Amino acid sequence: MRYEQHLSFAQRMDQQDPLRSYRQQFYFPQHDGQDCIYLCGNSLGLQPRSVEPALLAELEHWRTHGVEGHFKGEMPWMYYHKFLQEQSATVVGVQPDEVVVMNTLTTNLHLMMVSFYRPTAERYKIIVEGGAFPSDQYAVESQVRFHGYAPEDAIVEVHPRPGEKTLRTEDIIATIEREGEQCALVMFGGVNYFTGQFFDLPAITEAGHKVGAQVGFDLAHTAGNLPLQLHDWNVDFAVWCSYKYLNSGPGGPSGAFVHERHGNNPDLPRFAGWWGHDESQRFLMKKGFIPMQGAAGWQLSNAQILSMAAHKASLDIFQAAGMAALREKSLLLTGYLEFLLQQSGKNFELITPKDSVQRGCQLSLLTDDSGRQLFDYLTKHGVMADWREDNLYGKMAGVIRVAPVPLYNSFEDVYRFVELLKSA
Numbered sequence: 436m437r438y439e440q441h442l443s444f445a446q447r448m449d450q451q452d453p454l455r456s457y458r459q460q461f462y463f464p465q466h467d468g469q470d471c472i473y474l475c476g477n478s479l480g481l482q483p484r485s486v487e488p489a490l491l492a493e494l495e496h497w498r499t500h501g502v503e504g505h506f507k508g509e510m511p512w513m514y515y516h517k518f519l520q521e522q523s524a525t526v527v528g529v530q531p532d533e534v535v536v537m538n539t540l541t542t543n544l545h546l547m548m549v550s551f552y553r554p555t556a557e558r559y560k561i562i563v564e565g566g567a568f569p570s571d572q573y574a575v576e577s578q579v580r581f582h583g584y585a586p587e588d589a590i591v592e593v594h595p596r597p598g599e600k601t602l603r604t605e606d607i608i609a610t611i612e613r614e615g616e617q618c619a620l621v622m623f624g625g626v627n628y629f630t631g632q633f634f635d636l637p638a639i640t641e642a643g644h645k646v647g648a649q650v651g652f653d654l655a656h657t658a659g660n661l662p663l664q665l666h667d668w669n670v671d672f673a674v675w676c677s678y679k680y681l682n683s684g685p686g687g688p689s690g691a692f693v694h695e696r697h698g699n700n701p702d703l704p705r706f707a708g709w710w711g712h713d714e715s716q717r718f719l720m721k722k723g724f725i726p727m728q729g730a731a732g733w734q735l736s737n738a739q740i741l742s743m744a745a746h747k748a749s750l751d752i753f754q755a756a757g758m759a760a761l762r763e764k765s766l767l768l769t770g771y772l773e774f775l776l777q778q779s780g781k782n783f784e785l786i787t788p789k790d791s792v793q794r795g796c797q798l799s800l801l802t803d804d805s806g807r808q809l810f811d812y813l814t815k816h817g818v819m820a821d822w823r824e825d826n827l828y829g830k831m832a833g834v835i836r837v838a839p840v841p842l843y844n845s846f847e848d849v850y851r852f853v854e855l856l857k858s859a
């Protein structure tokens with residue numbers, strides 16, 4: 436693609452965009468009576484217009500049927516998780532039985548580690564990306580302590596080489612090979628929330644399995660951002676949230692993937708609850724846990740209907756748009772952002788990989804001391820992006836994260852953003 440620096444080019448790209456109509460399906464926050472330039476879908480996705488009617492329908496169902504709503508209507512609450520399985524499965528590339536929507540992300544990460552981090556005196560280490568999202572760090576640290584190990588010893592972080600900002604796959608694999616038989620679990624983000632780097636998940640999975648470890652991913656910044664094939668890649672488990680790229684609203688429910696070879700193993704240890712119990716016997720209220728087949732066997736509680744209804748409305752949109760088409764637009768859109776940023780003459784460094792295979796839609800701009808001022812200027816002029824301070828590189832760095840999402844952002848959004856940046 437030969438990008439051009441004019442507004443007319445951006446507008447032409449928008450006219451030719453086969454996904455352009457999806458923008459109309461979302462509410463944009465307003466700034467001075469206009470849609471703001473929303474580049475924050477990696478943090479909280481915008482509200483689909485279809486969410487409100489979906490919520491109202493469930494309220495109506497409750498009002499009309501009371502407790503019988505569990506069994507009545509088109510989507511009885513008793514089976515609610517099933518109505519989200521197929522679409523969630525398409526988003527992350529798995530079989531419907533391998534996925535379940537439940538709880539929230541960090542909770543599910545713990546539930547998965549209960550089953551897949553089973554340390555022994557010889558094999559007890561967890562390999563993680565350095566600078567992982569704090570919640571993941573705390574989850575891993577507390578799991579390690581829970582089993583009686585010392586985090587300094589049991590958690591092995593992979594860091595960028597001196598002078599580099601992102602990880603090399605060869606270094607990740609070398610670390611896994613070095614820890615070898617001591618490695619119990621490899622737990623990585625799919626896309627690092629800070630740098631926007633998309634890791635080579637199949638290669639990491641293969642390397643982990645070679646040394647006899649389990650391999651799981653936190654896909655908070657990956658699900659709905661990049662096409663995945665978790666089943667074929669043989670990943671053991673994965674978790675993600677639905678309120679970032681998947682637009683299900685604040686605190687929206689999490690998805691969990693358990694590969695079928697584990698999901699159909701009733702002997703795999705887990706923390707259980709009645710909603711994971713064999714459906715045909717659930718209301719017999721008997722002793723003795725019999726897990727449901729598949730990921731559904733990890734459910735604890737009855738479904739959070741309202742937040743799952745919002746999530747379902749959003750998944751319907753993903754189903755209609757398709758991950759392949761979204762990725763195709765995303766490559767163009769983020770490529771355009773990169774092109775304009777490089778021409779902008781502004782003083783920052785793009786720390787997201789230049790190779791589009793190693794990133795989704797987000798670009799992270801590492802700024803100098805004036806970064807905060809720049810960010811505030813953008814905010815004042817109607818840009819919603821994200822500011823992070825971090826001492827990841829040994830000094831306080833300010834990073835502006837911008838994520839043009841293909842579902843509702845336009846080429847004109849990207850153009851107008853960079854124009855504002857240049858005027859700062």
Ligand SMILES: *Cc1c(COP(=O)(O)O)cnc(C)c1O
Nearest residue numbers: 539540541568570628653655676
């Ligand atoms: C957003 C995010 C979280 C948030 O966890 P919640 O349990 O949903 O609050 C955790 N981990 C990663 C990698 C994230 O990006």
